[in-house]
Amino acid sequence: MKKWLKKSTVLLVTILTLGLYVPPISIDADVDKSTWEPKEDQAKPVETQTQEDAISQEDLVFEEDSDQLYLQALNQAAKEKLTMKLGSKIGSKVNEEVEQVILPNLDEVLDTIYEEKGKVASQYLMIAEDPSGGYGERIFNLYDANAKENIAKFHVNRLRKPQDGYYFQFHYHLKKDQFEEHLPIGEVYWGKDTPPKWMST
Numbered sequence: 001m002k003k004w005l006k007k008s009t010v011l012l013v014t015i016l017t018l019g020l021y022v023p024p025i026s027i028d029a030d031v032d033k034s035t036w037e038p039k040e041d042q043a044k045p046v047e048t049q050t051q052e053d054a055i056s057q058e059d060l061v062f063e064e065d066s067d068q069l070y071l072q073a074l075n076q077a078a079k080e081k082l083t084m085k086l087g088s089k090i091g092s093k094v095n096e097e098v099e100q101v102i103l104p105n106l107d108e109v110l111d112t113i114y115e116e117k118g119k120v121a122s123q124y125l126m127i128a129e130d131p132s133g134g135y136g137e138r139i140f141n142l143y144d145a146n147a148k149e150n151i152a153k154f155h156v157n158r159l160r161k162p163q164d165g166y167y168f169q170f171h172y173h174l175k176k177d178q179f180e181e182h183l184p185i186g187e188v189y190w191g192k193d194t195p196p197k198w199m200s201t
Contacts, residue, residue: 071114071122074125075107077140078106078110078139078140078154081127081130082102082103082106082131084131085132085139086198086199087196087197087198087199090190090195090196094188094189097188101187101188102170105170106170113125113151124145124147125142125151126145128142128143129143133197134199137155137156137157139170142154151174151175152172152173153172153179155171155172156168156169156170157169157171158190165190165192166194166195167187167188167189167190168195169184169187170184170185170186170187
């Protein structure tokens with residue numbers, strides 16, 4: 001019984017330490033260096049300077065792409081707010097003219113504001129506030145999260161021209177003149193009948 005207990009203990013210790021004990025490896029072991037050196041048909045390591053240049057160029061391209069992607073995302077958010085403001089009743093009737101006239105002009109205005117703010121400061125810009133419904137003018141505000149203030153307000157109002165009918169006049173205001181001046185984006189013709197409220201579905 002004593003012999004059986006010893007064998008069981010040895011077997012149990014062997015199983016429990018399986019993989020935990022690694023015998024020492026001799027540092028002076030003879031190794032065939034030809035297996036470690038690249039052959040002529042194998043790729044050789046690239047010089048360190050070339051690798052660093054490639055990485056820095058990739059980082060630069062990625063940084064420029066991320067800046068552009070951020071600004072494109074802001075432009076897309078602005079378009080979504082404009083679509084939300086029009087609602088389906090108005091949007092279904094003026095959608096084509098809005099896409100041809102208003103959206104390209106809106107993109108141009110936003111791009112100009114981004115350029116004026118500069119590459120770093122423009123990364124703090126965000127689309128703030130939802131469009132106002134009913135008869136309110138607000139489409140969205142362009143907010144500077146770093147300065148914690150609105151820098152531009154984008155609006156649309158209804159304009160009735162005698163003998164002609166109703167127009168939607170898209171415009172924006174800038175902080176530099178305390179949002180006083182109406183800066184035009186474009187006009188879209190509605191028709192002679194009174195348009196529904198904003199955001200009507």
